[in-house]
Amino acid sequence: MSKQDFDAFINQVNQKTNEQKINWDKTRDEWLNYLSGFYKTIEGFLEEYKKAGKLSYDYSKKEIFEEYIGSYSVDVMDIQLGEHRVRLEPIGTNLIGAHGRVDLIGANGKVRFGLVNENYSVPLYTKATISVEGTSKLENQQIVHIEKPKLAWKIATPPPRIKYKKLEQDVFLEALLEVIGG
């Protein structure tokens, strides 16, 4: 076995060990809790219209498969406004740039809701720096014990220049109108 083969092998073993350290069941359960909270928030936004008989909604089930997590079931919310029907469809939790996503889909388009750091109004990036000679990778990485960020649901504007808007009733109703084309 060459050194290159050994390096590839040991990197793979270490990667698998790191993957195993993540408690994927906990990740899934946390995501489902946030999703449940998301639907409660949306139901709150729609309550006055539902009580007045101006709209209705119901839930159906959808299966999601995510690598490392496996298959699980989530609620999809269907909202009926007169002849218009829109859907709130969960996408998953093991995503790039967010801890979870739900898409609002209507005849006129799609609006994305991301579960992101509550302080973010735009996606934030950590600048990569070139390592200093004679130091190891670990020495060059700033080892900072960051507390898990508080997460919040936000509306993500489409690219380019993605922005996060706080999820409030006005913003949600505006998104609803946008996907309906009203």
Add this chain to the structure above:
Amino acid sequence: MDKLIAQPLQLEEIANYYNDSEASLRLYFSDKNPSFENRFLDYSVEELSAELNSRFDELERSTSLSLLAALEAMFRIDYKERVKKRKKDRLSKALRELFKSKELKASLEDDIFNVWLENTSVKPQLIEDLKGAFKYRHWLAHGRYWTPKMGKPNYDYFGLYQLAENILNSFPFEGI
């Protein structure tokens, strides 16, 4: 070394193309299209919706392919620039070493990404996301005839755009 004709795709142009194409498809599949009745004469509402969604899926995939091509271009341009400029930093030296053995045939996923991982503060998870994204690109570019194992469930246009923007804004690329 071969001269590259610099014509890299810009992320913003890709996003504008996606947004305009999406809006155009919606218009074409609506009764505002002057030839709507001829084109969709015997369609039910469900069939119309299914065909439109199929077009959106294809738009997502073709635009994702463009995003991934743009991402590859960023790394390849940087690779050539660092070899050419002969800078003394650790990353440039490591890429020059790679060039000595593999020249322009260096693999993006197996060689160049690993050099970045070993010689910069870039987070391993970001490189893993990139490697997964390029498995998706191979799947797109080679006919989608197998089930890919990518690590993330949703290498869709939106997620890939965020990844590409993250890389562009956080990596100290040369020549970009």
